[in-house]
Amino acid sequence: MPHNSPELAAALRTFAEESGELLEAMASHLRALLEGDEDMERLHALFRAAHTIKGAGGMFGLEAVVGFTHLVENLLSRLRDGHQPLTPALLELLMDCRDQMEDLLKEALDDGGAAADPALAARSDSLGARLQAALGSDGGTVANAEATTPAQPPTVVLAPVADEDVELERVEADTWHLSLRFSPGVLREGMDPISFLRYLESVGRIVHITTLVDNLPEAEVMDPLNCYFGFEIELESERDKDAIEAVFDFVRDDCQLRLLPPHSRIADYIALIQDLPEGQDRLGEMLVAANALTRQELELGLTHQRQLAGQAQVPLGEILIAEGMTHPPVVEAALDRQAQAKGRPGKDKGNESQFVRVHAEKLDELINLVGELVIAGAASHLLARGRRDRRAQEAALTVNRLVEQVRDVTLKLRMVEIGETFNRFHRVVRELGRDLGKDIALDITGAETELDKSMVEKLGDPLMHLVRNAIDHGLEPPEQRLAAGKPERGRVRLNAYHDSGGIVIEIGDDGRGLDRERILARARERGLIAEDETPADPELYALIFEPGFSTAQTVTSVSGRGVGMDVVKKTIAALRGTVEIDTVLGAGTTIRLRLPLTLAIIEGFLVRVENVPFVLPLESVRECIALSATSATDRRQYVNLRGEVLPYLRLRDLFALGGTPPRRENIVVVRHQGNRVGVVVDQLQGELQTVIKPLGRLFRGMRGLSGSSILGSGEVALILDVATLAEIATSRDHNRGGTAAQLQQGAQACSTQ
């Protein structure tokens, strides 16, 4: 589609975001309905969402989206108005339709210019036919006639003109009803009623007209100059109420006109009323603003109200309904809206303005700057300390405290709830379950847990794989479940919570669990474990993350897709996270991802070797002990830590830093996935909070490093990768990460970045 102007492109982006949010909202309402929460408001909200997507989509000429959404909207409108009961089958259909809307929007908004996917269009057609059938199951013959011709998606508000014989069916439902009574004197005013009726054809099609002659008196008393006729007219028109009323503006004083919109309009009016801006709280004004009532009708209604005021206080709404000017549901919607506006002063109004849309790039820039500020603050703090000037020190402390607060708030700006990511899996679970013939429920807990947006984006793929894995390999087919005495319906669980400064995400299933023996056999087969070795559970289970490690006996269409388990592990490791597995054979598996809250800042522990600073992630540090020359068996490189063997490695050796170790060295005990290893350093310098900078290209291939950071003093500190260190220490594989020369170059590369 063309978006030649930047304004239109920007508006289109807004539409993309808006429609995304609306689709999310639709999904959550549909789920709630599916789970039995039959709140009418949900149907209203669903309708509004579809309505908005259709309306805005039309503005951008997204015809495939509009045509399809129109059908969805029709069904929702009928459901909402209670013309049709909401059945689980319809909910399923609506779910599929929502997904289809999502796909259609994706295709329409993807400006790669790719040709329309015929499969997608075909799906639109088949879903459209199902929608039509659903509409028709209660609505007579009209829908059936159309269901057989799904190739013609309607793109306008009113359904396309159909064959003559179905037309009559349509009459009642979808036409304006005009009730017209001319005053006897109209002819004397030079007004010819027939002329107006002819002109009426210019705003629509008169489907049916009934001439009322009840008032025609006996011939002897009849005055040929008087008009005695009344007309009941069914008009098919796409014009609004004002336009139709305007036809009669010259005879408004000489006739009584009641103009009742088609039923299909009621939904539009209600939607319009609900979308009215705040500040209008008068019923009549609201109805006029929504085009449900013309100003003339309002004035007439108010006049009647005043006339009646002597006898009783009649609400305007009742008068308007009694006068046949509008439908009861429309008045109700307006009254609801009125109550809303009165009941929640300010709150609702504020809601809109409580959020500010900010481009993610701007936030990133801010976070980056705050990072620099943290470093600069640390530098000034260091300087003040060296000065022995109390006042300078206090000032520096205050600045530091504020900087810390600014940093925390800034990082929070980018925090988003994980719920949205989780919710996406409803669709995956449903579709995959259907493909594999498994009945699956998805339980989500901890949806409100927040984590960094950049993290959320990177978690999508690994989560997808883990969920697919749980469904495909974890959950047994229904017959096996029943045989094992489990409920037929399998459960997949997504859970998130905060734990000691990080976030934990669990992906669980109540399936068959990991088969220890099979994994062991496969590991031996592949030479990952020696024949005589029997590793502990965590180590053994960790093997499923090895590249190409699969115990699956059958390969399904599902396992071929997405990333492999080894990629999951790599991705999580790149996010400075860890993966743990809990499994009980026959009862299920839970995979636990432990991740830092943000990628931007690390709580670190600063150490030095040969005066080169290194940072260990604080969450992995367990304790620090002195390495006395006697307790160490340097050749074997382990110490006795309270009766347990603690393997250690020397950073001096690992990074070939040279020099002579000081008399007293220290061991920092770090823990990684249940393994404890020691890292031998010269000096311990304590905790620090520091901003992570990516490593320069020179460091890419180096083992044991995960990033760099700039200290307050301006020095570049290298952040150690505990996972690799643990691996090196336990495997005794001192395959050196790099040479001192490389390290120097790298450090320079970092500092010049």
Place this chain on the structure above:
Amino acid sequence: MAKTILIVDDSASIRQVVKIALTGAGYEVVEAVDGMDALKKLDGRKINLVISDVNMPNLDGIGFVKQLKQKSGYQFTPVIMLTTESEADKMRQGKEAGAKAWVVKPFQPAQMLAAVSKLIQP
């Protein structure tokens, strides 16, 4: 036989535009420059519709319509008044005089035709 419309306006250009539009739609058009001229132009001929400006020299639109409605043969002739938005008062007076239809100036020829066709068809 084509229907005849009497257009009364002191502005030649307005008469011109209206005439073009109406003749194009198949009506006969008779022109008059003010109320007095219009009364003269009636001359007993069949007029199906009158379009009259309000503010005119000699005899203004309101006065003209009042007299028109007194004349035999023209009591029931529909009248379209040309008004402006600010002339609500004139419009009321016009209605009282018997001009029930109106077109607000400035107007497009199409608007004029729409107003005319509500009242008569060619």
